[in-house]
Amino acid sequence: MEKRVVGIVGVGHVGAHVAYTLGMMGVADEILLCDIKEKKLISECNDLNDAVSFMPNRVLYKIADLPELRDCDIIVNAVGDIELCRNFNRDDELKNSVLQVAKIIPRIMDAGFNGIFVNITNPCDLITCEIASLSGLPRSQVLGTGTLLDSARLQHALSDVTGLDSRSFNAYMIGQHGDHQFIPWSMLNFGGMDADQFETARGVKFQRDIIHERAVKGGWITVSGKWCTEYGIAGAAAALVRTILHDEKRILPCSVELDGEYGQHDLFVGVPAVIGKDGVEKVIELPLNEEERARFSEVVKALKVNMEKARTLILENKEEA
Known part of the structure; x- marks a missing residue:
């Protein structure tokens, strides 16, 4: 073996x-x-x-x-x-x-x-x-790991709100692992129902801004008390490693390179992808609605600004060396 x-x-x-x-x-x-x-x-x-x-x-x-x-x-x-x-x-x-x-x-x-x-x-x-x-x-x-941990934070928030085990629904954060990410609410799935249908069926109303804030800022709750994050991010990384080594063909939201998906090239961003023994086997292009596509465009702008900063740092470092 x-x-x-x-x-x-x-x-x-x-x-x-x-x-x-x-x-x-x-x-x-x-x-x-x-x-x-x-x-x-x-x-x-x-x-x-x-x-x-x-x-x-x-x-x-x-x-x-x-x-x-x-x-x-x-x-x-x-x-x-x-x-x-x-x-x-x-x-x-x-x-x-x-x-x-x-x-x-x-x-x-x-x-x-x-x-x-x-x-x-x-x-x-x-x-x-x-x-x-x-x-x-x-x-x-x-x-x-990208938005894998952020998605877990979203699932944590939704589980608290609905009382459901997180395995009862599919919910992803997409975009930058940072402030420039968002919940594609149109893509959430609760046993075959979207978020609007689930709200009607259960007689509940998601406080979407609050849930979004918990998903995006949840890490800072952890950091503010002990100045590090450990269990959640370690679990996310280990889950990716396990998924690859076991060839699970599992769809996970993680930072992957786009090559035409979402209309972007040469850009790494957190979106769902099929992960298996060869690593990223397929990037899943979600059918985002118009509002979500606009949010995704804002994410892309923020990432490109940081890419330019990184290139400048690398060039400066080479010149100093």
Whole structure:
């Protein structure tokens, strides 16, 4: 049987929780940990191996440098500095994240990596795009968590409002993992009913602005109390890894490259996609209504502004080097 190997670059709050969650899911046989903080890396690796006895399957955690990740099936990029988010704006991480991946990705690719990148690092859509550009891998092999966690926050809010288990309905956030995302209410499905039909059938009325606010700003509730997010984003990343390794062909909202879908090209954004063993197997183009298409256009504008900022940073860094 082939060994399933996952690499994690950046073993901070999120990276360490991804490593633990993958072990508890029993979806990887070997997990390689890479971080610039050697003492932290040694401590996390030792702690994780102590926990293996309580995991469903045997998994080996090992310390690795970047070139040693070349044979991984999947590499999870979790580098970053959560301290940069203290103004409650993921875009504040832009410069640090761009410069880190500019150093990391070429070293991994030079070693011969040809697997799949799953990106967590913020701004998620932008950094996923940079990884794709720096790696030169096909569009199917680079994706980010994108609005997967935001969709979970939406489902959390809807579950609270309706009293239903989140598995009873389909609901996605689409757009940027950040302030420029929205709920395509026309696409929500409650057992075959859309949101309007469900409201009539159940005699309820969704407070749509409040639900939207909970989905978009939910992460800051978590951050404001402990200055990091861990469980939700780690669960999202681990779910993507599991979906790929198990070839689940599952539709998940994540950051993927558009190649004509939604009328856009060369842009990474959070939309539903079929995820399987080859990574992104198909981008799902939702039949948005006119209002939702206008909202999507606003998302695209915001993302393109950040893309220009990233290009400028990379060029400036090269000139300084």
